[in-house]
Amino acid sequence: MRVLGLILAGGKSDRLWPLTKVRASAAVPVFGKYRAIDFTLSNMVNSGIRKVGILTQYNPRSLMDHLGSGKEWDLDRKSGGLFILQPYVGPNREVWYRGTADAIFQNMTILRRGEEDHVLIGSGDHIYKMIYRDLFSYHLKKGADITLLVKELDETYNLSEYGIVQLDDDMRVVEIEEKPAHPKGNIAFLGVYFMNKELLKELLYATVPQGKYDLLLDIVIPNLDRLKVYAYRFDGYWRNVKKGIKEYYRINMDILRKEVRDELFYRNGKVYTKLKDLPPPKFTTTAVVENSLIADGSIVSGTVRNSIIFRNVRIKVGAIVENSIIMESTVVEEGAVLRNVILDKNCIVREGRVIEGDIELPVFEKRAVL
């Protein structure tokens, strides 16, 4: 099956502030060395998709730097490969994308060109591992126009933040309520669409020029009676980093559980990310490390518990880091104590400084000196 991959990665997400001060939500760092978008992008590559367009808008520098020419995902190709689809000025056109449908509409060329007959639309904010091939054959078997990825969410998700779907016995979607105040069920749409490319083009031409710009609200939901929209169930780990700092923290802490690590890192293909050519992490004579992830290039001389230590971090002698996320190239000086905090890249925590968060997690922006 010839499938074009599109990843929506333009999101701003004020709820992740200040982590999104310098980057799009798809580029927020997770699990010591990855960016959120690595998961969807690796899923696509692992599913045999050889042409991927990334729709960017909000502060894309860090995302573009991360993706480069797509080399790490084997997407630096003569045919197909990685396409960064930025908003641009043209004759008679608005510059910014006004919604997800508008973003794709403004890049109609990538849909028009190429021999792909289907389109998989995913999001750069979602953390999950999946090979989409079964979804493809499900779509064909059902004779569906559009197939949506759904999941039954448990009580750890706030259902009124998701699109809640109602299904008939055949798994056909009969209703979608976007962020309902009183959710009628617990099956949520996971933001992954699969459909015929020609159909997508038609729907976009029929909708976007009318001033309707959202893929879900303006294209899928109004057409539920006319189109055969089916749901494909996903039962694995799935989380959305964009839902806020607490969710972001939770996702990172989840990786300290073996079953989550096994699923996200070792099942359904690898997760690819930008390489940094750093030496192995070093644990010096005074190091005490428990239940933590330590990325390459880091040197730990202090105490680290229940934490995520990104690449090239220095935890000096006598420093204590607990229940925290410490991003790349941050230095925690001698005797400093950090509990329940998130430090962005390149921070410096001065000698003896004590910062303890509680339910409210203090988040320190890039290059903060504490």
Added chain:
Amino acid sequence: MGNIVAMILAGGQGTRLGVLTERIAKPAIPFGGKYRLIDFTLSNCVNSGIYRVGVLTQYRPHVLSKHIGIGRPWDLDRKDGGVEILPPYVGRHESDWYKGTANAVYQNLEFLEENDAELVLILSGDHVYAMNYNDLIDYHLLKEADGTIACMEVPIEEASRFGIMITNVDGKIVDFEEKPAKPRSNLASLGIYVFNYEFLKKVLIEDENDPNSSHDFGKDVIPRILRENLGSLYAFRFDGYWRDVGTLRSYWEANLELVLPVPPFNLYDPNWRFFTHTEEMPPAYVAPGSKVSTSLVSEGAEVYGNVFNSVIFQGVKIGRGTVVKNSVIMTRAEIGENCYLENVIIAESVKIGNNVRMGVGEDAENKLDPKVYSGLLTVVGMNSVIPDDMVIGKNCVIGIGVGPEDFKSKTLESGDYVIPREE
């Protein structure tokens, strides 16, 4: 102005490394948690701005060739120049295995010609060091030498293991002794040379036509240049870290030096990175209740036990209650629960069961090859499986691909060995 071309000699077998080099060439041996030996020389080349590199392979080249590939991790995938693997090939007259280091370069004069070489760097693919070759080249140009040899001062009692230079006050080499019994100087050759191409070509052709030569740079070419006064050779003094990890003991020591608080060899220098071809792996995980100190624990490793003074490679699993001490554990090895391992070298993809004790007991000379397996180290070759409850002594060796059925009892005395049964 022509080009600088590096020729990396990577054909060596490294017989004194025993089971580690039984299946792979010495330059392909894993080192320092994620590297292979040749990474250091390749990285030195690109960090020095040298992007024309030939790698001369011969012994067991598969792992090495796959590792280097088209040179992408070193930025050597170039339109102009880049890295080229130069294996021996059948010439017009006979099957031409490389007869020695000089012959290997001689057989690839065409490669140097094609690359429009003006200066040729001759390097070894199995040394651990960081050197900016521009310093060597600048010295060579300053002295207007025909050839320059990088040298290091070594303790005089160790000098007889090396090629020793005798120089005048200007640094010009007046005499050279290969592994002398009574060294007249402590200036040892590092096997790193730079030659003017035309000069090198001339002496290599002459050497090839010399029926008494064994076609080796150290043994034949350098002594003859000096003896017959064919050109001027200078000694460039290098005072950084340099190791030829030729024996199991020196291999083990050089690895464990990396875990020292201030290591003599710095892998973490942001201005001199070492590049390698590695598998994509997630960060290392250390579990609750584990103790890890004075160690390197590479990506993809999952540690549930305790690790002291050791180098743990990528993807290694260490089970609950296990203690690993003074050891080198290579990529994807899996160690079960409640084991005790001390002074061991475990090769790639070895599986060790539960309650295994290794490197324990009295000292005893190895029965298989005491010259290779010594220094109180126990070595396990790649892909071997060690069953539960084994007790294995010191100076033991377990071969490549040994299975549980190859062990006759639950005890392997110090100095004993297990090699797989013949198929």
